[in-house]
Amino acid sequence: xxxxxxxxxxxxxxxxxxxxxxxxxxxxxxxxxxxxxxxxxxxxxxxxxxxxxxxxxxxxxxxxxxxxxxxxxxxxxxxxxxxxxxxxxxxxxxxxxxxxxxxxxxxxxxxxxxxxxxxxxxxxxxxxxxxxxxxxxxxxxxxxxxxxxxxxxxxxxxxxxxxxxxxxxxxxxxxxxxxxxxxxxxxxxxxxxxxxxxxxxxxxxxxxxxxxxxxxxxxxxxxxxxxxxxxxxxxxxxxxxxxxxxxxxxxxxxxxxxxxxxxxxxxxxxxxxxxxxxxxxxxxxxxxxxxxxxxxxxxxxxxxxxxxxxxxxxxxxxxxxxxxxxxxxxxxxxxxxxxxxxxxxxxxxxxxxxxxxxxxxxxxxxxxxxxxxxxxxxxxxxxxxxxxxxxxxxxxxxxxxxxxxxxxxxxxxxxxxxxxxxxxxxxxxxx
Amino acid sequence: xxxxxxxxxxxxxxxxxxxxxxxxxxxxxxxxxxxxxxxxxxxxxxxxxxxxxxxxxxxxxxxxxxxxxxxxxxxxxxxxxxxxxxxxxxxxxxxxxxxxxxxxxxxxxxxxxxxxxxxxxxxxxxxxxxxxxxxxxxxxxxxxxxxxxxxxxxxxxxxxxxxxxxxxxxxxxxxxxxxxxxxxxxxxxxxxxxxxxxxxxxxxxxxxxxxxxxxxxxxxxxxxxxxxxxxxxxxxxxxxxxxxxxxxxxxxxxxxxxxxxxxxxxxxxxxxxxxxxxxxxxxxxxxxxxxxxxxxxxxxxxxxxxxxxxxxxxxxxxxxxxxxxxxxxxxxxxxxxxxxxxxxxxxxxxxxxxxxxxxxxxxxxxxxxxxxxxxxxxxxxxxxxxxxxxxxxxxxxxxxxxxxxxxxxxxxxxxxxxxxxxxxxxxxxxxxxxxxxxxxxxxxxxxxxxxxxxxxxxxxxxxxx
Numbered sequence: 039x040x041x042x043x044x045x046x047x048x049x050x051x052x053x054x055x056x057x058x059x060x061x062x063x064x065x066x067x068x069x070x071x072x073x074x075x076x077x078x079x080x081x082x083x084x085x086x087x088x089x090x091x092x093x094x095x096x097x098x099x100x101x102x103x104x105x106x107x108x109x110x111x112x113x114x115x116x117x118x119x120x121x122x123x124x125x126x127x128x129x130x131x132x133x134x135x136x137x138x139x140x141x142x143x144x145x146x147x148x149x150x151x152x153x154x155x156x157x158x159x160x161x162x163x164x165x166x167x168x169x170x171x172x173x174x175x176x177x178x179x180x181x182x183x184x185x186x187x188x189x190x191x192x193x194x195x196x197x198x199x200x201x202x203x204x205x206x207x208x209x210x211x212x213x214x215x216x217x218x219x220x221x222x223x224x225x226x227x228x229x230x231x232x233x234x235x236x237x238x239x240x241x242x243x244x245x246x247x248x249x250x251x252x253x254x255x256x257x258x259x260x261x262x263x264x265x266x267x268x269x270x271x272x273x274x275x276x277x278x279x280x281x282x283x284x285x286x287x288x289x290x291x292x293x294x295x296x297x298x299x300x301x302x303x304x305x306x307x308x309x310x311x312x313x314x315x316x317x318x319x320x321x322x323x324x325x326x327x328x329x330x331x332x333x334x335x336x337x338x339x340x341x342x343x344x345x346x347x348x349x350x351x352x353x354x355x356x357x358x359x360x361x362x363x364x365x366x367x368x369x370x371x372x373x374x375x376x377x378x379x380x381x382x383x384x385x386x387x388x389x390x391x392x393x394x395x396x397x398x399x400x401x402x403x404x405x406x407x408x409x410x411x412x413x414x415x416x417x418x419x420x421x422x423x424x425x426x427x428x429x430x431x432x433x434x435x436x437x438x439x440x441x442x443x444x445x446x447x448x449x450x451x452x453x454x455x456x457x458x459x460x461x462x463x464x465x466x467x468x469x
Numbered sequence: 470x471x472x473x474x475x476x477x478x479x480x481x482x483x484x485x486x487x488x489x490x491x492x493x494x495x496x497x498x499x500x501x502x503x504x505x506x507x508x509x510x511x512x513x514x515x516x517x518x519x520x521x522x523x524x525x526x527x528x529x530x531x532x533x534x535x536x537x538x539x540x541x542x543x544x545x546x547x548x549x550x551x552x553x554x555x556x557x558x559x560x561x562x563x564x565x566x567x568x569x570x571x572x573x574x575x576x577x578x579x580x581x582x583x584x585x586x587x588x589x590x591x592x593x594x595x596x597x598x599x600x601x602x603x604x605x606x607x608x609x610x611x612x613x614x615x616x617x618x619x620x621x622x623x624x625x626x627x628x629x630x631x632x633x634x635x636x637x638x639x640x641x642x643x644x645x646x647x648x649x650x651x652x653x654x655x656x657x658x659x660x661x662x663x664x665x666x667x668x669x670x671x672x673x674x675x676x677x678x679x680x681x682x683x684x685x686x687x688x689x690x691x692x693x694x695x696x697x698x699x700x701x702x703x704x705x706x707x708x709x710x711x712x713x714x715x716x717x718x719x720x721x722x723x724x725x726x727x728x729x730x731x732x733x734x735x736x737x738x739x740x741x742x743x744x745x746x747x748x749x750x751x752x753x754x755x756x757x758x759x760x761x762x763x764x765x766x767x768x769x770x771x772x773x774x775x776x777x778x779x780x781x782x783x784x785x786x787x788x789x790x791x792x793x794x795x796x797x798x799x800x801x802x803x804x805x806x807x808x809x810x811x812x813x814x815x816x817x818x819x820x821x822x823x824x825x826x827x828x829x830x831x832x833x834x835x836x837x838x839x840x841x842x843x844x845x846x847x848x849x850x851x852x853x854x855x856x857x858x859x860x861x862x863x864x865x866x867x868x869x870x871x872x873x874x875x876x877x878x879x880x881x882x883x884x885x886x887x888x889x890x891x892x893x894x895x896x897x898x899x900x901x902x903x904x905x906x907x908x909x910x911x912x913x914x915x916x917x918x919x920x921x922x923x924x925x926x927x928x929x930x931x932x933x934x
Contacts, residue, residue: 264476264479268475308511316509316511319506320511358495362496366492376481380474380477380478407491410494412494412498
């Protein structure tokens with residue numbers, strides 16, 4: 039019963055946060071802001087339902103989902119504070135869509151033990167999704183071709199678009215977890231198949247000129263293959279191959295060269311290539327330890343302040359202490375996911391949980407490390423906080439997968455506890 | 470399954486380590502570099518400060534250098550002062566990189582206040598007023614020094630109190646009038662040459678070669694060299710200035726006479742790594758981090774693509790690919806005069822909040838550059854160079870002074886005049902002053918830069934420093 043208490047307390051904290059931040063937003067103008075009030079009610083209700091009702095039906099893991107709700111609420115309220123007209127509210131709708139994706143993913147994982155029959159369909163679907171943007175220059179935007187535009191303004195600025203590589207993440211995790219857990223095929227074949235799939239995906243994303251996402255795919259695939267085959271040599275040779283590929287890409291791509299040069303001294307090209315990073319660092323410095331305050335700050339001057347650089351904007355308004363706390367929440371979620379992987383009784387579930395948690399962790403690391411000038415900057419989103427429907431739905435679906443695994447693991451535990459055979463008991467205890 | 474769990478744990482540990490590295494690196498970099506990130510002309514907070522009255526900028530004699538009158542920035546009435554301190558202050562639109570207006574904006578805009586004051590300000594109806602900033606420089610002295618340069622000359626001068634690190638004067642030529650703003654001016658005029666431009670130091674770099682020799686060659690003081698006027702290296706020959714030959718000299722005498730062949734031969738003995746170690750102590754190849762100003766970091770070519778002997782021999786006499794700023798050489802003179810200890814150069818004397826006390830800002834040791842024994846040896850040699858050597862024009866009657874001249878070649882073409890360098894100091898704890906003067910393409914250091922430095926020092930003494 040203790041753990042339930044902890045998640046209950048956590049929920050209360052998150053709701054307190056939502057109400058206080060939302061109230062600040064609501065009262066900052068002369069007239070009370072009705073939209074902000076609605077957001078408070080919606081977010082608080084969703085957090086409560088997720089923490090209290092859904093776990094009873096075995097749909098979600100209350101701890102994980104409450105942490106995620108904290109991040110999502112922060113995202114929705116923060117986006118709303120940056121942009122009252124469209125940004126903040128669209129993030130709220132993405133959150134709703136993501137919630138549905140989460141529940142669907144959780145259901146699917148609970149009902150399915152194997153994706154063996156769908157492997158080929160999933161693979162072809164993924165290749166088609168990734169390949170379609172390469173077929174025509176109409177998909178080219180901002181130097182990479184990773185979006186399918188749905189609506190454009192008259193000046194050709196993309197208003198709404200889908201990023202297929204976000205959804206293919208799910209396919210990559212499911213496909214690799216399924217193949218690597220399949221004991222009916224040989225070890226060498228499993229290795230070969232998963233490596234080929236990973237190379238195909240990573241290669242297509244590199245062709246899209248989206249090296250940040252390619253890095254995510256590569257690292258997640260590496261983690262999964264290493265865990266699935268439990269061989270340290272895979273990890274080492276994978277890292278070596280990755281370094282080699284990075285060097286080749288560095289040679290070919292001028293974008294990557296720019297990013298590395300900017301990392302070394304962003305202020306040298308402060309008005310040009312280093313502009314984004316310089317503004318990001320200035321925002322962090324302006325925020326200082328405790329931040330400038332919600333709604334204050336100059337977030338508007340950071341380019342992409344609502345997507346790639348949302349972490350810098352948060353640091354500007356809330357301070358770096360809060361920024362580090364936000365990062366710590368991601369770490370907690372990652373640890374929770376990896377704990378599920380370690381507790382799982384089936385390989386498939388363990389790999390699914392490990393894949394989703396490491397994908398989210400690597401993504402968080404890559405973008406936070408990029409905006410604070412620790413590693414070269416890449417244009418990936420910060421899960422749950424960056425504005426963007428594809429990213430939001432994909433990340434929440436990954437949490438959904440984790441919740442599904444959690445439900446399966448708990449179910450298996452309950453069964454093994456009920457089992458009276460001493461052998462089964464011993465097996466249950468040894469996990 | 471057991472193996473799988475083990476690899477899950479390994480993966481968790483690796484990824485957790487990545488986050489721990491952010492957790493360490495992020496606060497570290499904000500703590501040490503946050504001020505640098507903040508004080509940029511691109512910072513919207515500095516560019517558009519909103520409803521705040523900027524604080525005044527004053528020199529150490531309370532001469533107002535910049536103030537706000539009816540919302541506009543007004544500057545000192547004396548034109549020569551305005552021109553002399555233009556680069557130190559920086560223009561209002563911040564076209565000058567890292568002037569006081571930008572670099573000390575956190576004071577001038579009153580952002581360095583504590584939390585309680587901030588809350589009080591939020592409820593106050595009066596417009597916020599920034600802190601007044603008192604600089605360590607003497608504007609009158611600075612204007613005098615700027616006036617010593619030949620008309621139309623480009624160059625820079627830095628005078629520092631070596632016992633505290635306080636900068637007494639810092640000027641860069643050509644300059645511009647702050648009241649007219651900096652729009653339409655070229656980067657060449659806006660550049661602060663004292664801190665922001667790298668030059669070949671020429672013979673003033675010999676103090677560093679000398680220090681490296683004392684540190685690495687056990688009996689360096691007794692070594693004797695035969696100067697025949699030229700020293701052949703692989704593909705080039707080192708020659709003396711003006712075709713002189715110095716005959717049999719020891720290292721000290723060679724320093725006093727600024728003997729090129731001796732110091733190139735020393736460089737060949739010492740090798741790149743040993744000289745680089747000493748040069749690094751003086752701040753070359755390092756990211757210097759001063760609280761009050763930014764300095765381009767000098768370069769000693771240890772990782773230069775052409776690491777041949779020619780370049781090595783050249784590096785011993787401050788040619789080849791060695792690069793530095795006037796401020797850095799002034800700091801080298803300070804360290805030698807101050808017994809091997811480099812004080813942190815300070816430009817900010819104190820900041821004063823409206824209706825409140827001062828932020829007292831003391832002096833602090835930046836680092837120990839070399840042992841006090843070696844510093845004393847080089848100091849004596851520099852004093853010798855004034856008494857009986859190339860720096861004789863720096864002599865000030867009644868004071869013990871030391872100096873080193875430099876004439877840095879900037880072109881293969883001998884008709885292009887050399888950069889004229891001089892570094893020097895007064896060896897007197899009551900008048901602890903060190904100076905560096907650079908005149909671009911001014912000619913011989915001993916003829917052009919040294920007399921400027923001498924007159925500057927005499928004026929500083931007259932003013933009581």
